Amino acid sequence: MSSLDGHNGRAALVASSSLIGGLAARLQGVSGEAHRWGSGLLGVLAQVPDPRDPRGVIHPWPSPLAVAVAAVAAGQMSTAAIGEWAADLPDAVLGSLGAARDPWTGTRVAPDATTIGRLLSRVDADALDTAVGRWLINRATAVPGAVARRVIAVDGKTLRGSGRPGDQVHLLAAVDQHTGVVLAQTDVDGKTNEITRFQPLLAGLDLAGAVVTADALHTQREHARWLAENKAGYVFTVKKNQPHLYRQLKALPWAKIPVLDTTRGRGHGRHDIRRLQTVTCTGPLALDFPHAVQAIRIRRRRLHTATGRWSTVTVYAITNLTATQASPTDLADWLRGHWTIEVLHHIRDTTYREDASRVRTGNAPRALATLRNTVISLLRLSGLTTIAKALRRNSRNPHRAIQLLGLT
The missing domain is CATH 3.90.350.10 (Transposase Inhibitor Protein From Tn5; Chain A, domain 1)
Structure with missing residues (x-):
């Protein structure tokens, strides 16, 4: 399938346009609920234009982008590591990140590394920086003692x-x-x-x-x-x-x-x-x-x-x-x-070994830098200054990562 939004397991075998159309219809109610994310991170990411080809889209926007941010909050450093981390997420965490359900099993499906890599390479980096920056400014202003x-x-x-x-x-x-x-x-x-x-x-x-x-x-x-x-x-x-x-x-x-x-x-x-x-x-x-x-x-x-x-x-x-x-x-x-x-x-x-990264396609290097900036900023707003230790702690429990992002 020529789509930015691939999926794992049995759902990866879906090839017919009719079945894709049926799944898209099932997801329409979810993808149309961007307003329910409110002013949280999913609502902020929903302001970024969806760069995916609508043909074969599985996950509602901006779920794959939210998965990437959560993975970075757990210390993941590359698109491959993001995909591997996402594949091990429990159903409840994937639900908090807005991931789609497998049409056969009813369980949540994680976007894979290829999906994440293509998405980050094509995302509007200016729009991503602007949306996240405004959200962080509002959060920083609300911190006691500002x-x-x-x-x-x-x-x-x-x-x-x-x-x-x-x-x-x-x-x-x-x-x-x-x-x-x-x-x-x-x-x-x-x-x-x-x-x-x-x-x-x-x-x-x-x-x-x-x-x-x-x-x-x-x-x-x-x-x-x-x-x-x-x-x-x-x-x-x-x-x-x-x-x-x-x-x-x-x-x-x-x-x-x-x-x-x-x-x-x-x-x-x-x-x-x-x-x-x-x-x-x-x-x-x-x-x-x-x-x-x-x-x-x-x-x-x-x-x-x-x-x-x-x-x-x-x-x-x-x-x-x-x-x-x-x-x-x-x-x-x-x-x-x-x-x-x-x-x-x-x-x-x-901590993130950014200079060692060989991600070079499209906007992916800048987008990953933005996700790192976002996580570091949120950790500092939470009063945590030892960033490496905080990331190791988050990596041991995915619920901590989404809690940091305000998605629980």
């Missing part, structure tokens, strides 16, 4: 196993620093094109009153103007890719400016001391960059305990927020918190 000001970290990541060098999938993501939730994701044509995807990435978010942090690649005049127009703050790192601005910052009278924030940290064989200075840049100190009103210098002294040697790194940054809008402590927290997005990438690489 901070009043949203701080958004923006950074990109190449999926190294998704193709040959120069032809690899590169994704740009926006992460809420406070919750660790992935708010948005988009793809880019290459590392050098990440700049052009900055505004499209953030365009669907409510930026009024938010603060956006980004590395030196995105310290761009167009970005600064656009964020200011959208009533957002920015904190941008400055390096030598902006040579004039970098020279201006370096030439400021830092020796006369007091240290306003000091933080210390230990771990991984290091002892860090970070000292932050800020200065309001008006009049003769004005910076040649749109809306920049404060300059920031961080000097990080690091002791490598194994060698007993100290090293010093100086980092410059700018912001369009005044001293009354952003205190030195705020700025230090936001600059340090930007690494939240690097932690996300590290989890996908080490």
Whole structure:
């Protein structure tokens, strides 16, 4: 059967169009009940266009996509592993995921690995990221203790196993620093094109009153103007890719400016001391960059305990927020918190072995990254920070995975 939605066991022997038509009629009541999923994950996934050929479809949409998300929540890393995990699911779990019933036995049927792989390769990746991103934003907003000001970290990541060098999938993501939730994701044509995807990435978010942090690649005049127009703050790192601005910052009278924030940290064989200075840049100190009103210098002294040697790194940054809008402590927290997005990438690489994946067909590499983002975000919203341990726990009981997704 030339369908994206295959099935196992005796149902796989169905070949006649009349029998397929009869089964489709039996499923019509289920597939037409997208409204009953409400605002839960199945309802969210139902907003994504169904990419399957309607001929031979067995499972109601979006059941196969929900099975894939649940499998990722149980730590599965590939389409083959997703199919194997789904094949062992009990009937009750498959029912929660909206799977169809075998017309002979009446038991639920799991989509196989081929079905999942074809589906992920053809799914509308933009629609999937948008739907899941909006749902996660709503969930993050409802979490008790949510901070009043949203701080958004923006950074990109190449999926190294998704193709040959120069032809690899590169994704740009926006992460809420406070919750660790992935708010948005988009793809880019290459590392050098990440700049052009900055505004499209953030365009669907409510930026009024938010603060956006980004590395030196995105310290761009167009970005600064656009964020200011959208009533957002920015904190941008400055390096030598902006040579004039970098020279201006370096030439400021830092020796006369007091240290306003000091933080210390230990771990991984290091002892860090970070000292932050800020200065309001008006009049003769004005910076040649749109809306920049404060300059920031961080000097990080690091002791490598194994060698007993100290090293010093100086980092410059700018912001369009005044001293009354952003205190030195705020700025230090936001600059340090930007690494939240690097932690996300590290989890996908080490726990899900994303860079080792050789999934390369169509939209599948990005779609799998979206599913991983979704699960990691939900685990963080649940207060779980040791992601690998949480995935191992879910793998031992499929009910835990669907409970995380709110499908019980």
